[in-house]
Amino acid sequence: MRFSLFLLALSSSLSFSLATASKGNPVLPGNCVLAATGGDDAPRFLNAFQACNEIIIPKSTTLNISTRLNMTGVHNKHINLQGTIRFNPDIPYWSGNGFSFPFQTQITFWILGGKNIRLDGGGTLDGAGQDWWDAFASNSSLLRPIILTIFQASDVLVKDIAMINSPEWFNLVNEGKNVTYDNIHIDAVSTSDHKASNTDGWDVYRSDQVVIKNSVINNGDDCVSFKCNGSHSLGQFPGMFDIVENVTSRNIQMSNAGNGARIKAWAGPNVGSGIVKNVTFENFIESNVDNPVVIDQVNMTNATACAQFPSNTFIQDIVFRNIAGTSSGSQVANLACSPDGRCSNIDVENFELSAPTGPATYSCQNVELTGNAADLFPVCAVTGSS
Numbered sequence: 001m002r003f004s005l006f007l008l009a010l011s012s013s014l015s016f017s018l019a020t021a022s023k024g025n026p027v028l029p030g031n032c033v034l035a036a037t038g039g040d041d042a043p044r045f046l047n048a049f050q051a052c053n054e055i056i057i058p059k060s061t062t063l064n065i066s067t068r069l070n071m072t073g074v075h076n077k078h079i080n081l082q083g084t085i086r087f088n089p090d091i092p093y094w095s096g097n098g099f100s101f102p103f104q105t106q107i108t109f110w111i112l113g114g115k116n117i118r119l120d121g122g123g124t125l126d127g128a129g130q131d132w133w134d135a136f137a138s139n140s141s142l143l144r145p146i147i148l149t150i151f152q153a154s155d156v157l158v159k160d161i162a163m164i165n166s167p168e169w170f171n172l173v174n175e176g177k178n179v180t181y182d183n184i185h186i187d188a189v190s191t192s193d194h195k196a197s198n199t200d201g202w203d204v205y206r207s208d209q210v211v212i213k214n215s216v217i218n219n220g221d222d223c224v225s226f227k228c229n230g231s232h233s234l235g236q237f238p239g240m241f242d243i244v245e246n247v248t249s250r251n252i253q254m255s256n257a258g259n260g261a262r263i264k265a266w267a268g269p270n271v272g273s274g275i276v277k278n279v280t281f282e283n284f285i286e287s288n289v290d291n292p293v294v295i296d297q298v299n300m301t302n303a304t305a306c307a308q309f310p311s312n313t314f315i316q317d318i319v320f321r322n323i324a325g326t327s328s329g330s331q332v333a334n335l336a337c338s339p340d341g342r343c344s345n346i347d348v349e350n351f352e353l354s355a356p357t358g359p360a361t362y363s364c365q366n367v368e369l370t371g372n373a374a375d376l377f378p379v380c381a382v383t384g385s386s
C-alpha cells in the first residue's frame with residue numbers, strides 16, 4: 001500500500017511537497033497542492049510541475065500568473081485544476097516576454113508539451129482579456145497572448161475546463177499529436193465598447209489526431225467586425241510547409257462568434273504551402289455566427305492575383321456534417337477555393353442553417369461538393385487560372 005503525503009502551505013515559501021513512497025519502494029513523485037502566494041505564482045507553479053506528477057490547484061485557489069510558463073518536454077503530468085489560473089494583464093511584460101511564434105505572428109502565455117499530459121479538474125483559465133481588448137482598441141499592432149498552447153506534445157487530454165476572456169485566441173495546438181479537448185467551455189465577454197475581437201476557440205498547426213468535442217464557445221459580444229489581421233492563416237509564409245491532418249471537431253456549440261467551422265489558407269504571391277487533410281466538423285450548433293461554414297483559400301481581395309497565384313496549401317478530404325443554427329448576416333456558408341483544383345473531396349452533409357431575416361445564401365467557387373447539402377449551393381463559380 002502506498003500513502004500520499006499532502007503538506008499544505010504553512011508559510012508562503014512552502015506550498016507543495018513531494019509525496020514519498022512507503023519504505024522499500026522507489027520514491028515516486030506524487031501529488032502536490034498549490035496555494036496562492038499573493039504575488040506572482042508562476043515560479044511556484046513551475047517548480048511544482050517539475051517536481052510532481054499531479055499538481056492540484058484547489059477550488060478556492062486563484063493562481064496569479066505574472067510571468068510566462070514554459071512547461072515543455074515533460075512526461076506523465078496531471079494538472080488537476082479545480083480553482084483558477086489567471087494571467088495577470090501586465091501588457092508591457094507580456095509584449096516583450098510572451099512566447100512568440102515567428103511563423104504566424106502570435107504570442108502565448110503558456111506552452112505545455114511533452115508526452116502523456118492531462119489538464120482537467122473543472123476549474124478555469126482566465127485570460128483577463130478586458131485590459132487587452134481595451135488596449136488593442138487604441139493599438140492595433142498590440143500582440144495579444146493565446147492562453148494555452150499545446151506545444152510539441154503527444155497524448156494530451158484537456159477536459160472539463162472553462163476558459164474565459166482570452167486576450168486573443170484561446171487555444172493553439174502547435175506540433176501536437178493525439179491531442180483531445182473534451183467538455184471545454186469558452187466565454188469571452190467584453191464589458192466595455194471594445195469587442196472581444198479574434199477570440200477564436202482553437203487553432204491547430206502542424207498537428208495530427210486532434211479532437212475537439214463536447215465544447216461550447218460563446219464570444220459574448222457580437223463580433224460583427226471580426227478582424228482578419230493577426231488570425232492564423234495556413235500557407236501564410238514563404239518557405240514554410242504547413243500540415244494539418246486528422247482533425248475532428250465534434251459536438252460544438254458556438255454563439256455570437258466570428259467564424260464557425262472554418263479552414264483558411266493563403267493564396268497570392270510570396271506565400272507558403274502546405275496541406276490540410278482529413279478534417280471533420282461534426283454536430284455544430286451555431287447561433288448568430290458571422291461565418292458559420294467557411295473555406296477561404298483565396299485571400300479574397302483580388303481575383304486576378306488569385307488566378308495567377310493560387311494557394312499552394314491543398315485542402316482535401318474535408319467533411320462538414322450536421323451543421324445547424326443561424327448566421328448574423330445572410331450568408332451561412334462560403335466555400336471559396338483557389339483555381340486549379342486546390343480543393344478536393346469536400347463533403348457537406350445535413351445542413352440546417354438559417355439567416356436572421358430573409359433567405360440564407362450559400363456560395364462557392366472552384367470546388368466540387370459532394371453530400372446531401374451540396375444542392376443548397378449554387379453551381380460553384382469557376383475563376384480563371386493562369
Ligand SMILES: *[C@@H]1O[C@H](CO)[C@@H](O)[C@H](O)[C@H]1NC(C)=O
Nearest residue numbers: 038039040041064065066088
Ligand atoms: C499578481 O502578481 C503581480 C506581480 O507580483 C502583482 O503586481 C499583481 O498585483 C498580482 N495580481 C493579483 C490579482 O494579485
Ligand SMILES: *[C@@H]1O[C@H](CO)[C@@H](O)[C@H](O)[C@H]1NC(C)=O
Nearest residue numbers: 069070071072073099100111
Ligand atoms: C522551455 O524550456 C526548455 C527546457 O528548459 C528549453 O529547452 C526551451 O528552449 C524553452 N522554450 C522556450 C520557448 O523558451
Ligand SMILES: *[C@@H]1O[C@H](CO)[C@@H](O)[C@H](O)[C@H]1NC(C)=O
Nearest residue numbers: 105140141142143228229230
Ligand atoms: C497586422 O498586424 C500587425 C501586427 O500584429 C501589424 O504589424 C500590421 O501592420 C497589420 N497589418 C494590417 C494590414 O493591418
Ligand SMILES: *[C@@H]1O[C@H](CO)[C@@H](O)[C@H](O)[C@H]1NC(C)=O
Nearest residue numbers: 095096138139140141142143
Ligand atoms: C503598441 O503595441 C506594440 C506591441 O506591443 C508596442 O511596441 C507599441 O509601443 C504600442 N504602441 C503604443 C502607442 O502604445
Ligand SMILES: *[C@@H]1O[C@H](CO)[C@@H](O)[C@H](O)[C@H]1NC(C)=O
Nearest residue numbers: 116117154155156157178180
Ligand atoms: C491518446 O492519448 C490518450 C491520453 O490522452 C491515451 O490514453 C491514448 O492511448 C492515446 N492514443 C494513442 C493512439 O496513442
Ligand SMILES: *[C@@H]1O[C@H](CO)[C@@H](O)[C@H](O)[C@H]1NC(C)=O
Nearest residue numbers: 207208209243244245246278
Ligand atoms: C493521419 O492518420 C492516418 C491514419 O491513421 C495516418 O496514416 C497518417 O500518418 C496521419 N497523418 C499524419 C500527418 O500523421
Ligand SMILES: *[C@@H]1O[C@H](CO)[C@@H](O)[C@H](O)[C@H]1NC(C)=O
Nearest residue numbers: 209210211245246247248278
Ligand atoms: C482521420 O482523422 C481521424 C481523427 O480525427 C482519424 O481517426 C482517422 O483515422 C483519420 N482517417 C484517415 C483516413 O487518415
Ligand SMILES: *[C@@H]1O[C@H](CO)[C@@H](O)[C@H](O)[C@H]1NC(C)=O
Nearest residue numbers: 228267268269271299300301
Ligand atoms: C492577402 O495576402 C496578402 C499577402 O500576400 C496580405 O497582405 C493580405 O492582407 C491578404 N488579404 C486578406 C484579405 O487576407
Ligand SMILES: *[C@@H]1O[C@H](CO)[C@@H](O)[C@H](O)[C@H]1NC(C)=O
Nearest residue numbers: 268269301302303304305306
Ligand atoms: C491585384 O493585385 C496585384 C498585386 O497583388 C496588383 O498588381 C493588381 O493591380 C491588382 N488587380 C486589381 C484588379 O486590383
